[in-house]
Amino acid sequence: MIKGDVYEALSSGYSKYKEVAFNICKDEDKASDVVQMVMESCLKMPKATLQDIYNKDGLLWYIIRMITLNIKSNTSRYYYIYNKYYEQLDNNKSTKSYMPEFYENKPEDTTESITHIRLDKIENLLSSLYWYDRELFITYYRDGYTLDTLADKTGISRTSIFNTLKKVKNYIKDNINE
Numbered sequence: 001m002i003k004g005d006v007y008e009a010l011s012s013g014y015s016k017y018k019e020v021a022f023n024i025c026k027d028e029d030k031a032s033d034v035v036q037m038v039m040e041s042c043l044k045m046p047k048a049t050l051q052d053i054y055n056k057d058g059l060l061w062y063i064i065r066m067i068t069l070n071i072k073s074n075t076s077r078y079y080y081i082y083n084k085y086y087e088q089l090d091n092n093k094s095t096k097s098y099m100p101e102f103y104e105n106k107p108e109d110t111t112e113s114i115t116h117i118r119l120d121k122i123e124n125l126l127s128s129l130y131w132y133d134r135e136l137f138i139t140y141y142r143d144g145y146t147l148d149t150l151a152d153k154t155g156i157s158r159t160s161i162f163n164t165l166k167k168v169k170n171y172i173k174d175n176i177n178e
Contacts (some may be wrong), residue, residue, distance in 0.1 A: 081144040
């Protein structure tokens with residue numbers, strides 16, 4: 001039995017998908033983001049595959065599974081784009097272990113200024129790099145690419161991107177505390 005158009009079914013279930021996402025993550029903004037990302041990935045699928053899932057009454061369950069995986073997995077595209085950056089910022093707020101001498105006789109609210117100081121140092125270090133290394137590093141982290149997607153987007157081999165990112169990370173690590 002062939003049902004109606006899968007794209008109509010996909011769009012008509014948007015509010016239900018958003019409700020499911022909200023029940024999982026308990027955050028309205030994150031729920032909207034993850035549903036948009038799942039919808040985008042569905043639209044990128046071949047229509048015949050998506051239509052087949054819909055014809056077998058599996059579209060709702062497929063979408064729910066995709067939402068759940070994106071929210072809960074540390075390897076999902078959603079995690080890399082939305083959560084990874086904020087987790088790193090939260091981790092940097094506890095910088096007392098990096099620079100304990102800075103905290104002697106300092107008030108407790110200096111963690112944010114330490115983060116800004118470290119970010120400024122990283123920016124200065126990046127500005128002294130060769131333009132290719134700097135732009136590749138900035139693009140990778142700012143836009144939340146994976147190695148594969150950045151390689152596809154730029155036409156640069158994955159290995160070359162990996163080696164460049166590793167070189168820049170090591171350079172920053174070696175020079176950040178000087």
